Amino acid sequence: MSTATLPDRTTGTSGTARQRPSFVGTGLLVVGAVYCLVPVVWVFMASTKSSSELFSTFTYAPSGNLFSNISDLSSYRDGLFWRWMVNTALYAGVGAGLSTVVSAMAGYAMAKFRFPGRGVLFNVLLAGVLVPGVVLAVPQYLLFAKLGLTNTYWAVLLPSLISPYGIYLARIYVSAAVPDEVIEAARTDGAKDLRVFSSIVMPMMVPGLVTIFLFQFVAIWNNFMLPFVMLGDDKLFPVTVGLSGLLNQGSQQPAMYTLVITGALLSILPLLALFLLLQRFWQVDLAAGAVKS
Amino acid sequence: MTSITSEPNSGTVRRVPDQTPPRRRSRVPKAPYAFVLPAVFLFVFSIAIPILYTAYLSLRTVKVEGLGLGPGARTEVWAGLENYAGTLTDRDFLSSVLRVLGYGLVVIPVMLGLALLFALLLDSVRVRARRFSRLVIFMPYAVPAVISSLLWGFLYLPAVSPFTYAADQVGVTLPQPMAPGLVLFGIANIAVWGGVGFNMIVLYTALRSIPTELYEAARIDGCSEVQIAWRIKVPIVIPSLIMTSVFGMITTLQVFAEPTVLRPLTNNISTSWSPLMMIYRDAFTRNDIYSASATSVVLAVATFVLSFGFLRLVQNRAFAQENR
Secondary structure, three states: OOOOOOOOOOOOOOOOOOOOOOHHHHHHHHHHHHHHHHHHEEHHOOOOHHHHHHHOOOOOOOOOOOHHHHHHHOOOOOOOOHHHHHHHHHHHHHHHHHHOOOOHHHHHHHOOEEEOOOOOOOOOHHOOOOOOOHHHOOOOOHHHHHHOOOHHHHHHHHHOOHHHHHHHHHHHHHHHHHHHHHHHHHHHHHOOHHHHHHHHHHHHHHHHHHHHHHHHHHHHHHHHHHHHHHHOOHHHHHHHHHHHHHHHHHHEEEEEEEEHHHHHHHHHHHHHHHHHHHHHOOOOHHHHHHHHO | OOOOOOOOOOOOOOOOOOOOOOHHHHHHOOOHHHOOOOOHHHHHHHHHHHHHHHHHHHHHHHHHHHHOOOOOEEEEEEEEOOHHHHHHHHHHHHHHHHHHHHHHHHHHHHHHHHHHHHHHHHOOOOOOOHHHHHHHHHHHHHHHHHHHHHHHHHHHHOOOOOOHHHHHHHOOOOOOOOOOOOHHHHHHHHHHHHHHHHHHHHHHHHHHOOOHHHHHHHOOOOOOOHHHHHHHHHHHHHHHHHHHHHHHHHHHHOOOHHHHHHHHHHOOOOOOOHHHHHHHHHHHHHHHHHHHHHHHHHHHHHHHHHHHHHHHHHHOOOOOOOOO
16 A cells, blocks of 8 residues: 555645645635534534524524533433444444454455455455445345344344445455565465464554444444334434434424434544544545556 | 555466466365355345345235235235336336436535535645645544434524524525425435535545646646646546446435435425335335335346446446456
């Protein structure tokens, strides 16, 4: 991997590159940034309002009820919200972690071994990239219902473990970041295949693995239809399904709206933090591949 | 970016010419099969079997004897293509498909157009506030569709909307984004908001792989920054634009979370607003898994044909290297 991050262009400081700033360009970019901030800033403000203030004070005017909103939310049905948060961490965290390992193994095999069936396998997986996610939720439900797996943690976790896109990325990373010579050397020293993979290949592809993990994490965290379809017991819900259910109740009890908004804020905060922390790992190589050809 | 040269480029030992089958059976290694086994098992269990099972169900139906009460009154029988005929002539289905196509025609060009514009601005040395903007524009990617629909849903309510408020101050009445004819745009805005940043990063990554000497040469020839962007940068990122539009099309056909979440806030989103919502309704509200299965198969095939056909149409450039 030649670029593990997206570094800022080191401007060549030659006379041509140091041009005067473009106000139109900067203005457009800032307008874009403001557009992206509109709902995020709003949720920060709205979650400080009591339910009577929500529709009566100016949208972006903060109030002082954040902590009482949080405690209301926490006491809602004995802390159901926090259970949803834990479920989400389980589905997205464990799911993405295991999925990354599965992808790394398959990507490694396809990048570094020639074996009968490799071509077919790769093409089938590519087809899997093109028909992903939500269209599968109902078929998966029908099968899982037959097997008695619906309304369990497995119903959401199992389908999240396979990621054709993750395997595709892993294959690219392995071929780019792990030279054949290193594997050969390890093998000459007597390392078995599993050991080559766990002690040599995995450490060398850490930036790639983080990227795959993040993609899969966001994919699971974003997949609304699968848990929505699979789960009936609200104790198993991820926070997205739980909050959309609360919003539904809000049409009868508007007091629920405050809970929904506070919940929305609390649920995106960890993600935003993770995101800012790991932003240098985001890279989008599928497209970089497209450029290369 | 060297990352795409995914074939073992300097392979020494295991290099076997692509089309030749391995000559000695004993040399076929077992290790790669062990490594792909979990992926294959999960693929079969979570993707292949559900698809096949759904295809099977789509060819079945329930025959009801008498009032449909008592054991044996409802039996599953072969239906042939009856469910498919039902799906393809269902007016709800056809209008949901048309609606989603219209929605895609709004979302994809706007989203990719903005993504390209922002990527070009990020790549321009003359623009300020780039680090900040890149971060902030990419941020909505961390917000799942359910939460962003929920937030925008509130912002669309007249009592909350800052836009309505601002317009009221100057005495203008704004159209409501959840009004009958406009709700499509309201949902499109949520998709654009959530998708611009991700696509921007895709295109920006592509732009950064262009050698800067190319621009220097063009500048010396007297090209303006806009000309460089339009004549050099845009043509080079076209393959990336193709990829992003394929993914945009796939997500468009599968839109589900946004309209489902907005439904409680408005009367203008029907239970069959999008094809997936209709599948959900048939399977879980009407308990007709057979016609839901047929619709699922139709939608999956349509997604596949559309995205694959689109890739073919542009001469399969994007996957050309990997797909050997």
